[in-house]
Amino acid sequence: MHTDFLQQAIEQAKKNVLTNNGGPFAAIICRDQEIIASCTNTVTCSNDPTAHAEMMAIRTACKQLNSFQLSDCVLYCSCEPCPMCLGAIYWARLKQVYFACSRYDAAQAGFDDSFIYDEITLLPEKRKIPMQHIQLNSSLSPFIAWQAQENKIPY
Numbered sequence: 001m002h003t004d005f006l007q008q009a010i011e012q013a014k015k016n017v018l019t020n021n022g023g024p025f026a027a028i029i030c031r032d033q034e035i036i037a038s039c040t041n042t043v044t045c046s047n048d049p050t051a052h053a054e055m056m057a058i059r060t061a062c063k064q065l066n067s068f069q070l071s072d073c074v075l076y077c078s079c080e081p082c083p084m085c086l087g088a089i090y091w092a093r094l095k096q097v098y099f100a101c102s103r104y105d106a107a108q109a110g111f112d113d114s115f116i117y118d119e120i121t122l123l124p125e126k127r128k129i130p131m132q133h134i135q136l137n138s139s140l141s142p143f144i145a146w147q148a149q150e151n152k153i154p155y
Contacts, residue, residue, distance in 0.1 A: 001033060002076070002098050005028050005030060005035075005074075005076040005098070006076050006078075006098055006099075006100050008026075008028060008038070008076070009026040009027060009028050009053075009076050009077060009078040009100065010026070010078050010100055011026075012026035012028075012038065012040055012078070013025050013026035013040065013041075013053070013078035013079075015040075016040040016041060020045075021040060021042060021045050022040055022041040022042045022043055022044050022045050022046075022051070023041035023043060023044070023111070024041070024078070024079075024109070025040065025041040025052060025053040025054075025077070025078050025079055026038070026039065026040045026041070026053045026077070026078045027039055027040075027052075027053035027054045027056070027057040027075060027076065027077045027078070028057065028075070028076040028077075029057045029058070029060075029061040029070065029073050029074070029075050029076075029094075030073065030074050030076070031061075031065070031070075031072055031073045031074075032072075036060075036061045036064050036065065036073060037056075037057040037058075037060035037061040037064060038057070039053050039056035039057040039060055040053050040056070041053045041056075042056065050084065052081075052082065052084065052085050053077065053078070054075065054077055054081050054085035054088065054089065055084070055085055055088055057075065058070065058075075058088050058089070058092050058094075061073060061092075062092065068092070068155060069092060069093045069155070070092045070093060070094050070095075071093040071094070071095060072095060073094055073095060074094065074095055074096045074097070074098070075089065075094050075096070075097045075098070076097075076098050076099075077097065077098070077099040077100070078099070078100050078101060079099055079100065079101040079102075079103075079105065079106050079111075080099045080101065080102050080103045080106070081097065081099065082103070082113045082116070083113060083116045083117060083120065084116075091155075115128075
């Protein structure tokens, strides 16, 4: 069963390349072995650097299920998720992830995100894109308002 969904993701990723719709990536989200979302990478055709297949599948599945959590869902990807998608996977609380190619396979094809993994471990001011923490007197006010909110939906 897992291999069938992975094979579908691989075929979609290849088709995505051959039809010039985007990069060689696809993702499928299933709940109880039923496909909830099936998406491909649309970064170049949508001019959206966040339009990775996994991100698109998570967005689609959340809309389909009317929930921001996918804790009873499984993600099948044609390739190991990048750091951005990995973060989204954890925020969506997916139950499990299966992938066909590794990040090293992707790097050999020109999709090397090892520099992002390296950047994450650095202090913000040491990163290649300079990041500076500036704390204002009002900086914490959104968090204070959140903590005081009685009808908030925790996530």
